[in-house]
Amino acid sequence: MQYLFLLLFFLMFQCTQPTLNNPSDIQSDAFKENETLLCLTGQLSACNLPIPVCTECKFYSTSITYVGNRNGITGADAICMSDAKKPPLPSRAVYKAFLVDDVNRIACTTSNCTTGGNSEHKDWILKPNTSYYRAGDSQKFAVTDNFGIFTSQLLDVDVNALSSIHTGLATGGWTTRTNNHCNRWTDGTGTNNSGVAATGASISTSTLGSCNAPSVILCVEQ
Template identity: 40%
Template sequence: MKRKQFYKKAIFWIHLASVFSGLSLALSCEKSKDNNDLLIGILLIASNSQTTSQTDTSCSAGYCKMFVSLANATLNAGVSGLDSQCASDTNKPSGGATYKAMVADGTNRIACTTPNCATGGTSEHTNWIFKPNKEYRRSDGTTIIGTTTANGVFSFPLTNEVQTSVVGTNSTVTGLNTNWTSSANDCNNFANTGANTSNGLHDDKTNLLLSVGTSGCGNTMKIICVEQ
């Protein structure tokens, strides 16, 4: 009889120990799962933070940058070709931001269809490169060039020139008139070096930045590049 009771107690304690062992294992697994989930979450946050840091640009920090290309403009590859030159130019600031050319051809890129976009505001833009009410600075990130109007263009005079140092020439291709409308002279939509284009001066604070007249498309000109 005593032996029988002993066996029952032994079986009870063995069963209880098994239950606690299973519970402990489950809790351990759950804890491990929680730790794994926490680790994955931390890695995702770190990854997102790193991605944001890598793609962060000055435009998202409250201002955009502008620079003048070191290379001479190649004027027979269209607006996209000029954008590509901005993207690969030696003077482009580091940081991975996208830069596009401050040019207009009346078709693929238009600033204004009326003087200073006075009639339609930003609705007059086509693939335009300036943001409305935005401050623009030189490559140093400190020197303020100016702040655009609500119409997405500069009023003149600027606070400072886009660039004062001249390497080879201070002439820049624009395809613009002095009031931001498209010039009839744009190297035939920047596809023909045998034609003419409107050109401006990168070291001028007035609307001569946009146009001082026309120049042969085979002549030496730089590109004003604008952060997007």
């Protein structure tokens, strides 16, 4: 009986998981509290902080130009996240490309989204009732309506006047220009096959441009 008791005691000791609160243990409460404090005081850069959502959102234009082949919408978004002109703050801000096609990113399917409103969007990059600012000088250049589009601009989208910017938009109404989006931004060849904003002062309208002509990408804070 004595040996049985000792055996049970030994097994209980072996199966019990010790509970420690070592600050160097990444699973411990002490470590998590210390990490939070370091993040809040700016002493730790690699923090699992939430991705910010902009309320006064910024536009910038990329530092180099690209023809119509941008590896699709997702490729253009990746360019926006890595370009040298991307504002450094907020450090975890997300930027996406001001481009549309007929499948992956759509602003409106009817003129100015009058039929379906916000339901016409697909992966759209502008927010309803939001002010948009030029990253270069923090000047407000447009305000969106209830459907996340704007019908006029206060200023050029960039500090430096821009022209012939690939967007894929139609002449007006925020719809996608039929078959003129460089094969969903995967083709950098051909002429008269891309919707382009003629000037940075009216980026929601377009003329017909060419996929082989390079232009900046407009990037929008999310």
